[in-house]
Amino acid sequence: MISRSSSSRRSRDNGSSSANxxxxxxxxxxxxxxxxxxxxxxxxxxILSSAPLMVPVTDGTRKMTKLLLxxxxxxxxxxxxxxxxxxxxxxxLIKAATQIHVKEKRRPLLKESDPNSFELHYSQFSLESLRxxxxxxxxxxxxxxxxxxxxxxxxxxxxxDEAEKASQFHLSLTKLxxxxx
Numbered sequence: 001m002i003s004r005s006s007s008s009r010r011s012r013d014n015g016s017s018s019a020n021x022x023x024x025x026x027x028x029x030x031x032x033x034x035x036x037x038x039x040x041x042x043x044x045x046x047i048l049s050s051a052p053l054m055v056p057v058t059d060g061t062r063k064m065t066k067l068l069l070x071x072x073x074x075x076x077x078x079x080x081x082x083x084x085x086x087x088x089x090x091x092x093l094i095k096a097a098t099q100i101h102v103k104e105k106r107r108p109l110l111k112e113s114d115p116n117s118f119e120l121h122y123s124q125f126s127l128e129s130l131r132x133x134x135x136x137x138x139x140x141x142x143x144x145x146x147x148x149x150x151x152x153x154x155x156x157x158x159x160x161d162e163a164e165k166a167s168q169f170h171l172s173l174t175k176l177x178x179x180x181x
Contacts, residue, residue: 067136071097072124074147075108086137090130094118097146111148121145 064086070079071093082096095115102113119129124145 064137067142069093069136070143071120072143072145073097073101073106073110074124074145076101076106079143080104080106084136086135088136089132090120090134090136090139091115091132093136093144094120094132094146117149118146119149121147 066083067086069082069084071082072079080097080100082093082100084093084096098110098113098115098118101110121127121129122141122144124147126145130139130144
């Protein structure tokens with residue numbers, strides 16, 4: 001790291017020698033439409049990158065204008081980073097996360113890109129999914145887990161033959177327990 005005194009000295013001697021010119025530090029360009037994340041850069045839409053992170057409200061407090069959310073997708077190695085306004089709902093977050101996952105061609109590839117076939121949870125250990133109409137600002141967390149919604153028909157897809165076999169097995173077990181007692 002360069003101290004202030006050496007940088008001010010260099011600015012005074014800027015034109016004196018070529019050796020000093022080679023020691024000058026050039027700052028990198030700043031790109032407002034890029035956000036650094038692990039593994040590379042993530043592009044942010046111009047609409048969101050041009051808006052300030054917080055805007056003052058009339059009473060002197062500041063109101064957030066966008067949220068950075070991390071969504072872990074089932075089977076994926078790393079989270080998807082999503083930037084959304086706080087007024088967005090859970091269904092908007094699911095839609096944005098699936099779109100980013102498909103756009104970036106992350107592995108594993110999603111079987112369906114339809115946002116209605118996914119559920120959002122607080123963590124992979126949470127059994128209760130979040131309601132699609134809930135607002136993101138009210139959730140209290142910025143990290144979520146996205147998993148595929150279990151098919152509704154598979155829970156009740158037992159055929160009548162399978163149900164009959166299961167009931168016969170249950171009857172035989174009850175007879176066995178009565179015999180043993």
